[in-house]
Amino acid sequence: MSAPTRVFIARLAGVAVFDPAGDQVGRVRDVVVALRVGRRPPRVLGLVVEVQPRRPVFLPITRVKIIEVDQVVFDGRLNMRRFQQREAETLVIAELLDRTVRLLEDDSPVSVVDVAMEPTRSRDWLVTKVAVRRGGGRGALRRRRGELFVVDWDAVSGMSGVEHGQGAAGLIAAFDRLKAADLANIIHELPEKRRTEVARALDDERLADILEELPEDEQVEILGHLDSDRAADVLDAMDPDDAADLLGELPAEQRERLLTLMEPEEAAPVRRLLRYAAGTAGGLMTTDAVILPPDATVAEALAHIRNPDLDPALAAQVYVCRPPTEPPTGRYLGTVHFQRLLREPPSALVSGIVDTELAPLRPTLSLEAVATFLATYNLVAAAVVDESGHLLGTVSVDDVLDHLLPEDWRETVMEAAADESTDPEEEALRRSAQAREEAR
Structure with missing residues (x-):
């Protein structure tokens, strides 16, 4: 495996992935690790690679031969079965970035900005370092507030378990260059709690663009987790026809409350569009024409x-x-x-x-x-x-x-797999890693 031997995982987001023939097959979306008891560093199981059409697949870390700033190269074949996260697995970018942890040296809180993985002599990869940002607390006298620094994995606590109110700035920054449709696919894959946290952290324009690419039930879910004023601001930023479609899925009382909170010049065309029946030219049209x-x-x-x-x-x-x-x-x-x-x-x-x-x-x-x-x-x-x-x-x-298209076409694009059969080698790799942890 080529240098660099220490890889900061958030920087891998969006990096092109190439097969042995040099053809690009997708891009890195996340890294799968197995957290371990105590202070032992997590073992890296593999990469989540997004291939077309917007399908996440699993690439075992043992097949990765080159990791560089602009490319990842693997050998063997890439199993196109859709990646399904298991209970013992953790996604680094989706779940660990922005987590609040505590430094063991002084019990002060810090926020996780990135984590780094390194290879071992046995060809395993372990998460060994954590990049954190000081947010204040008892240790702030020795390190300035807001300072970014790197510590060993075993120097922090709080990486496991569910954190309520987790931020999302790091995850959003990792995928900042993605098109709205691609980021929507990533958000679709997140648990509801994390999806809500990311939605709250996005600015109104970006969230509006992403909502337009999500299935209707998830649009309604996300909007329902925002306070009414924020929800109205996001609706203001949406195209009138998309805002009308979303509001049409809400109960009449909630719909009218949000329309009242929207800017009058933004709400007026949406109200007009809501008058027309779905499945007609009036129900399909937008007022955003030249x-x-x-x-x-x-x-x-x-x-x-x-x-x-x-x-x-x-x-x-x-x-x-x-x-x-x-x-x-x-x-x-x-x-x-x-x-x-x-x-x-x-x-x-x-x-x-x-x-x-x-x-x-x-x-x-x-x-x-x-x-x-x-x-x-x-x-x-x-x-x-x-x-x-x-x-x-x-x-x-x-x-x-x-x-x-069928009503669930977005879910179909996001969730369909080319091959639902199990790859024996991939299954063995993942089971082996989990078995080693259970044995310890």
Whole structure:
């Protein structure tokens, strides 16, 4: 196994994992260890590697041949059976980071920032060091408050057992670069207690993005663990259609309380969306469309769709309406597709290049009819207009797919395994490690 021989585990999060042929198979998501009685350092059992599509699998540490800052290389084959954590196993990043422990030298509290593992002569890997941050207490006179330092594993107590009110800053920092959908998958795997702690530690925007990627029951669960003011702030940060879908799952009294606490300008479109039945164009649409008046120029339109925070489907076209340009708008004049914008001079007016050939959708149109319309005309989004010609919103293809797929499709993606059979070698490795601990 190549240097470095001491590896800080939080720094492994997201590192690419390669097979013997040099092909990348996934990324490191966590490290599995077996905690031991007394002060003996935990034994490392293996890595949790996320492979596509968002499936965690187990890679025994004995198969890992190279660990470097930018890659992990293993030999043999990677069993694609879904990783299932066992009672005697602990996930370092998910469960040990941010834990409050005590230094044995003076019984002062410190917070776990990272832990390090090292190989032994017998080819085992053990967790030997703990990086901690001083938070104050009786030992604070000798070390400054907030100071980061490294101690031996046996110099601290409190690593085992359930901690109530555990922080989540370290876990969040370890996966800071992940896309919302990937972090949602990791949060989905956490126990409810830990999931709640992580949700509380995330900022409103990040939590809003992650909620949109979680199954509905977990969205409701997380929102229920937040105080009402925080829950309303998170709903403010969500896309109106996603916020409406989530609120639609709540009891009427709770839904109305949260709507009242939301910012009025954020709550108004959500209230409008809640009026429409699920499975209709009105129930599928969002009000976050690019809407411009007829005297706007092509240059202005291009500036709007360049917004990196705009969903790609919504950035594919601009809707031209008479004022007001907030839904429900003035009279809808037509749609300008972004490819047409690229072909026109910047000074041209959008009103002169609108596509008026396609009739807009009505809010009562069924899900199947909306899907057929988008497929027939090769569109990624379409305008929804009422009988008076006012633009109400837009339906994008991703929202249609969300509703066409089975209700539990997110759980299926997160939980399905390519092969449910047991890998004998992996089973033997894990049982051997546990048996050695029981014998001691």
